[in-house]
Amino acid sequence: MRARAAVATVLGPGGRTVVQRLASAPPLTLRQTGPYTVHLVSTAAGPLGGDRLALDVAVAPRTTLELGSVASTLVLPGEGESEMLITARVGTGATLRFTPEPTVLAAGCEHRLLVRLTLEPGANVLWREELVLGRHGETTGRCHARFDAIRDGLPLLRQEFTVGDPALDTSPAVHGSARCVGTTFLTAVAKEPRVADGVAVLPLAGPGTLVSALAADAVGLRSRLEWGERTTINGDDSVAFGGDGPVPGLQ
Amino acid sequence: MHPALLLLTDSRLPAGGHAHSGGTEQAIASGAVHDVPTLAAFLKGRLHTAGAVTAALTAAACAHAASTTTAPITGTPGTPLWGRLDAEVDARTASPAQRHASRTQGRLLLRVARRVWPSPVLDGLAAESPNPHHPIALGTAAHAAGATPEEAAMAAAYHAISGPATAAVRLLGLDPVAVHGLLATLAPDLTAVTAGACRAAVHQDPGWAALPACSAPALDLLAERHATAEVRLFVS
Amino acid sequence: MGANHDDHHHAPDGHDRALRLGVGGPVGSGKTALVAALCRTLGRSLSLGVVTNDIYTTEDADFLRRAGVLDQERILAVETGCCPHTAIRDDIAANLDAVETLEHRFGPLDLVIVESGGDNLTATFSRGLADRQIFVLDVSGGDKVPRKGGPGVTTADLLVINKTDLASMVGADLGVMARDAAAVRGERPVLFTSIRQDPTAATVATWVANEVWSWPQPHHPAPAA
Ligand SMILES: Nc1nc2c(ncn2[C@@H]2O[C@H](COP(=O)(O)OP(=O)(O)OP(=O)(O)O)[C@@H](O)[C@H]2O)c(=O)[nH]1
Ligand SMILES: [Mg+2]
Numbered sequence: 001m002r003a004r005a006a007v008a009t010v011l012g013p014g015g016r017t018v019v020q021r022l023a024s025a026p027p028l029t030l031r032q033t034g035p036y037t038v039h040l041v042s043t044a045a046g047p048l049g050g051d052r053l054a055l056d057v058a059v060a061p062r063t064t065l066e067l068g069s070v071a072s073t074l075v076l077p078g079e080g081e082s083e084m085l086i087t088a089r090v091g092t093g094a095t096l097r098f099t100p101e102p103t104v105l106a107a108g109c110e111h112r113l114l115v116r117l118t119l120e121p122g123a124n125v126l127w128r129e130e131l132v133l134g135r136h137g138e139t140t141g142r143c144h145a146r147f148d149a150i151r152d153g154l155p156l157l158r159q160e161f162t163v164g165d166p167a168l169d170t171s172p173a174v175h176g177s178a179r180c181v182g183t184t185f186l187t188a189v190a191k192e193p194r195v196a197d198g199v200a201v202l203p204l205a206g207p208g209t210l211v212s213a214l215a216a217d218a219v220g221l222r223s224r225l226e227w228g229e230r231t232t233i234n235g236d237d238s239v240a241f242g243g244d245g246p247v248p249g250l251q
Numbered sequence: 252m253h254p255a256l257l258l259l260t261d262s263r264l265p266a267g268g269h270a271h272s273g274g275t276e277q278a279i280a281s282g283a284v285h286d287v288p289t290l291a292a293f294l295k296g297r298l299h300t301a302g303a304v305t306a307a308l309t310a311a312a313c314a315h316a317a318s319t320t321t322a323p324i325t326g327t328p329g330t331p332l333w334g335r336l337d338a339e340v341d342a343r344t345a346s347p348a349q350r351h352a353s354r355t356q357g358r359l360l361l362r363v364a365r366r367v368w369p370s371p372v373l374d375g376l377a378a379e380s381p382n383p384h385h386p387i388a389l390g391t392a393a394h395a396a397g398a399t400p401e402e403a404a405m406a407a408a409y410h411a412i413s414g415p416a417t418a419a420v421r422l423l424g425l426d427p428v429a430v431h432g433l434l435a436t437l438a439p440d441l442t443a444v445t446a447g448a449c450r451a452a453v454h455q456d457p458g459w460a461a462l463p464a465c466s467a468p469a470l471d472l473l474a475e476r477h478a479t480a481e482v483r484l485f486v487s
Numbered sequence: 488m489g490a491n492h493d494d495h496h497h498a499p500d501g502h503d504r505a506l507r508l509g510v511g512g513p514v515g516s517g518k519t520a521l522v523a524a525l526c527r528t529l530g531r532s533l534s535l536g537v538v539t540n541d542i543y544t545t546e547d548a549d550f551l552r553r554a555g556v557l558d559q560e561r562i563l564a565v566e567t568g569c570c571p572h573t574a575i576r577d578d579i580a581a582n583l584d585a586v587e588t589l590e591h592r593f594g595p596l597d598l599v600i601v602e603s604g605g606d607n608l609t610a611t612f613s614r615g616l617a618d619r620q621i622f623v624l625d626v627s628g629g630d631k632v633p634r635k636g637g638p639g640v641t642t643a644d645l646l647v648i649n650k651t652d653l654a655s656m657v658g659a660d661l662g663v664m665a666r667d668a669a670a671v672r673g674e675r676p677v678l679f680t681s682i683r684q685d686p687t688a689a690t691v692a693t694w695v696a697n698e699v700w701s702w703p704q705p706h707h708p709a710p711a712a
């Protein structure tokens with residue numbers, strides 16, 4: 001199956017965000033759930049092997065978009081590799097909060113998860129990704145994830161992560177015995193590096209922060225990432241939004 | 252193989268490498284590495300993540316150094332190409348402690364290389380970037396010494412595991428012969444990582460965007476924990 | 488973070504920079520006590536920097552900082568990866584980097600002291616790192632140590648035998664130590680100290696001041712009294 005969904009905002013009258021374009025393409029179905037909130041609603045199982053799915057996100061200057069999903073994504077085996085490509089462009093002074101539920105890699109799946117994020121100056125982004133390595137009691141499928149964030153034409157963060165090579169999966173250098181792996185990329189700048197059980201707050205060389213976490217289960221992973229996100233945001237006075245709830249100053 | 256590669260990969264190269272464990276000291280402190288099998292898993296993971304990235308970046312630096320000696324640098328005005336490669340390393344190194352360790356080792360290697368293999372390309376790098384990341388210093392030094400990008404990548408891949416292996420021998424009192432046996436079993440992995448690095452790097456100058464960026468979350472955590480540790484024997 | 492500057496150590500005998508003094512010797516012999524004493528005694532007339540090479544903590548650096556004998560920022564600690572002698576002899580890169588960082592930040596300096604991590608009798612400083620070196624023994628190791636020799640005892644520019652206040656307690660014969668040291672060292676000087684009794688280490692400080700004075704550099708300091 002091939003599908004390309006899209007969401008785009010424009011600046012409406014009075015500086016309000018208007019979700020101007022909402023193009024669903026099953027199995028990627030998009031629903032607007034708030035003034036600037038959109039959720040991905042799965043309308044089919046998958047992605048399945050062989051699927052090529054794409055999501056284009058455009059956040060116009062000085063607008064806000066919160067993008068989530070109602071349920072976790074279960075990647076299943078099929079014929080060949082599945083691919084999910086997310087391309088996002090965040091304009092000057094715009095805010096994007098991307099916090100979908102985890103991607104679960106079912107045994108036997110072969111998945112590619114590609115994110116290309118382009119930031120204009122002064123863009124605010126919080127981008128969370130969580131991987132669960134197999135359903136309960138199951139070995140993980142294979143996944144290759146790549147994340148590239150470009151800001152002002154310069155690379156800010158490039159990360160790849162590969163799951164499913166038995167020789168590497170349990171390496172204490174990679175993720176050891178953790179079953180859940182996640183990161184949050186933020187344009188907020190953490191004051192200093194921080195490290196706690198299974199989570200690190202890593203100020204990048206450029207203006208941004210990566211929160212990187214490992215955990216035994218998805219709940220633990222989420223709480224570690226949220227701790228890192230709060231730690232980052234609380235240390236940066238210039239950010240436009242806090243952890244949970246609506247975006248302050250934009251209601 | 253160019254004989255200079257022997258010098259560049261020798262643990263006796265006096266460029267400060269002996270005091271870096273690449274996360275091994277913390278992996279040992281946390282109990283994750285405690286014997287030869289756990290060290291094997293650690294090194295293999297390190298080689299295929301951090302090692303693969305640094306090998307590709309080193310090959311890219313070596314190829315770039317070669318191209319600057321045959322043709323003048325032509326980058327975007329105001330953006331020197333070493334600076335762009337430097338930014339590519341930064342973007343692939345999320346951990347500040349690892350960036351610091353990389354620049355420290357790069358700076359020390361650059362100084363040694365300028366004395367051992369004096370060359371305009373090393374002087375040019377030093378003038379533009381006195382604290383280069385280690386893969387940039389290593390790739391440029393390899394070129395100055397007469398080695399190819401592939402050889403440079405091999406040196407980088409080996410460097411990613413040899414120092415950590417030695418650190419484990421010192422810290423755990425492991426049988427050094429067993430650890431060298433382990434390094435020998437990683438030879439096919441070194442070959443594979445080197446080949447992958449070169450495929451990615453050599454034809455990409457100056458489009459380095461697609462070079463490998465394999466992350467290792469556990470190494471990031473270990474590096475940051477090490478940086479704040481009260482007691483430590485190794486710099487990294 | 489290291490120095491952001493050009494490479495000065497290219498000239499190994501480059502007399503356009505501070506004298507670099509290595510202080511080595513076995514664990515606990517009084518190296519840090521001596522460095523503190525030298526800072527105390529020479530710090531007023533000379534511009535100093537100190538690099539420590541602790542075995543696994545920053546204890547020496549912390550001690551010196553607490554002792555208040557020198558500005559905190561003029562003391563840098565270098566990790567040596569379990570191999571203190573490698574860091575001063577075979578791979579001196581990190582120590583040179585620290586020395587040059589100090590010179591860059593606070594230069595021109597007159598004297599940079601590098602204290603090695605406590606090690607065995609074979610540990611000596613590379614000539615690429617230290618222009619002069621002091622080897623510190625103490626009497627509590629027994630009066631046989633100078634007789635055993637080793638590169639530290641035989642080749643150091645100055646041999647200091649410290650903790651003479653303990654000699655009677657440990658039954659060490661200072662005369663034997665002096666004679667044995669002279670036998671292996673020839674003309675090279677030996678000084679007996681008790682830093683406990685003389686926290687200025689006056690005799691050693693005078694030797695160091697003379698070395699600094701005879702070190703040809705453009706910004707001659709006045710010799711310490
Ligand atoms: N009795 C006596 N004690 C001394 C003298 N000099 C130093 N000490 C003590 O000896 C101990 C070790 O001295 P340090 O100066 O730390 O020795 P060190 O050689 O720097 O030791 P490491 O750096 O650990 O190798 C300390 O408790 C000092 O107070 C002395 O002249 N007499
Ligand atoms: Mg000491």
